[in-house]
Amino acid sequence: MCTANLPPAASIHTPAGPFACGTSIRLGLAAGGQLGPSLGSNGMWFPSSLWSRPAGGLAVHPHIALDRAKPGSLIVNRHGERFANEALSYHDFCEEVFRHGEDAVPAWMIVDRDFIHRYGLGVIRPRTRSLQPYVESGYLKAASSPEALAAQIGVPGEALARTIERCNSFARSGQDEDFHRGESAYQRSNGDPDRRLKNPCLGPINPARLHAVSLWPTPLATARGLVCGTNGEVLDQAGDPIHGLYAAGGDMQSVFGGQYPGAGAQIGQAMTFAWAAARHTANGLKQE
Template sequence: MSAALTAAIEGLDVLIIEKTPFVGGSTAVSGGAVWIPNNDQAAGLGHADTPDQAKLYLDQIVGNWSSDTMKRAFLDAGPAMLGYFERHTQVKLVARAYSPDYYPATPGASLGGRSLDPLPFDGRTLGKDFARLRDPLKEFVVLGGMMVTMTDVQHLLKVTSSFASWRHGMAMVLRYAGDRLRYRRGTRLVLGNALAGRLFKSVLDRQIPVLTETPARRLVFDGGQVTGIVVDHEGREIAIRTRRGVVLATGGFPHDPERRKAFLPDGIGLWSMAPEGNSGDGLRLGEAVGAAVRQENSSNIFMTPVSILTRSDGEVVKYPHLVWDRAKPGLMAVNGAGRRFVNEATSYHEFGLAMVEGDKTQPTIPAVLICDAAFLKRWGLGLALPGGRPFRHLVEAGYLFEAPTIPDLARQLSLPADALADSVARFNRYAKQGRDPDFGKGGNAYNRYLGDAEATGGNPCLGPLDQAPFYAVKVYPGDIGTAGGIVTDGHARALDAEGRVIPGLYASGNDMNSVMGGTYPGPGITLGPAMTFGYLAGKDLARQPLGA
């Protein structure tokens, strides 16, 4: 949608084709953060930034996994993209006053300003097309369809103890109750659903046609350039001729088993949070006309630990342990030997990498997240929601493990009881001291940002496991999208194996090989580049000579 909007604003005729019945893709089910260094809002929040500072940070984290050309293209165009969309579309983003980069001690890192969130969006303004906007993940809603942010959850947990929280919560619930009289879910959209909704409303405002349930079959390649695309629409193939070009943005290959097997380490199953329609179509279309698809990245997926519930009817529910529970005081992660292996408060991507690396020497897939009764009530654990919500069904389903003692929990999990008891005792000593010398939980600004904001001790990420019963869930190295993709230049133009531009072909989003090279520098490093290189593709298309 970013590419389509830019091209349309620049005066081109645009068509969006979508394989599934729904618009929004991975964006609609995401947290919605957009990472754009040196944006116009950052300085006003006390985080003055420069392209050189951001480049220094990317050089430290991304290194040679991405070229200077691609890094500079992103850093230079990102702020311009934000201003362009602010002026011409419904997209409204607000920078976070405090949101550390994921490696905050690294030269060039920032403690805030670089990540932006979409303002809440009223889905009712989409009219009948609200039904075509992809639903958010079920884990991002409460009461069956009311979207919530982390701030909303904090208020809802305090509705009986704070008047401000009661007022906030009541306004949300009353709005949602009214929505359910007319809609199948709430219309107050937040997170990635708000961003997708704002983009979609902008597309509708520009009268850009969107053909849903229209999978792409092949590109038309004529005279050494892409001149069209063949799609399957309403049961028949249609060849669509293009005068400027085609932008591939099909969401990467998270649900392509063959490419996952070829691109990912052993031991990683099909544990993706991305929509199932994202099955590698764009990469296959590009390869068929000579586009290079890169496999040599730091990682070919953006990782997150995922817990899995199999319901009695066979439905599989995956929960991504992104930012809510792992950094809080009183949660510990162990491997199959009953030993800690990672800083639990590290980024979701680093946690996933640690599982894969640890599994090379000791069983670490699955790993186990462990907490006590006090933690479960206050913070929840995966699908076991906080605030004393019912969870017995999760125990009976084999998702949540419950035991009166740590040795009993170890036996349920098939872990060495002595080792687990020793790990818990060691963890509890560190919690009392307020320092984790083994893995440094709570040792940097990013950890503490996600810890307990109301903690009175010296470390908001450390707390004991000492109130029986004890609980655990198993987690697997899942993903929120893919990083390996079509190689492009700084204008999002697809390149062949020799580095030559393929005229008429562009790639953006997760179809484009990540400008981060499969690393994860901060919150929003998929959506920020997706919007930026979509914008760059649209701008470049407008500069191309008119085709036949």
């Protein structure tokens, strides 16, 4: 279902449980339901880094609001160039990734040692004393020059050095001339309120103490699902309710048309239609 419905650049790793593979949508289709129309990327997204836990298992760690917009970071594509405003919402940032396709998968988030100490990075918490375990596991890259880091992450060294230098000039002026990072209230609220900064989302990166993690576009929810009526009943091909069959949550076509109005949209939709469905069933039982 992922291959048929999600963008080719979407990560095969997701935070979904291993057995969540669309079984219930398929059951609904077999009972006569229909899939709604495709809604672009058919999902809501966040960029994630992939951490192999020492005790086993893969953590798909979302970079939602704690690090991407903080000052002193940037994200590059395989050409060593920025391709989007890093402080966009997680969903909008991933839509930018999809616009750039394979060039931006994986994307590389570049920071320096002080950044990790202050804000953390992905699974690494702020003030973590030794980064060695993360470097040894391959989660985190470390280098003492842009060229050395570029060689590790497979991007052109000169381009990466230029990108870091240009971002450092934006940090000095407080203006991101390329992608306007830190110009909206949402972005600034995820930045650093330190008053000494000209822009809460822009800060210098020390090119002699560099680190990087790879970011992959991963779904936080899917948007395409069974077409339902306002009571949560699944509708058949003719648009008539299938008696006794309900869907809610990710099994239901997004009521927001695949857009992402904000956090809570998925669980809000799930609760609302589950409630409507339960009331509808209860009313039906009362009448029987």
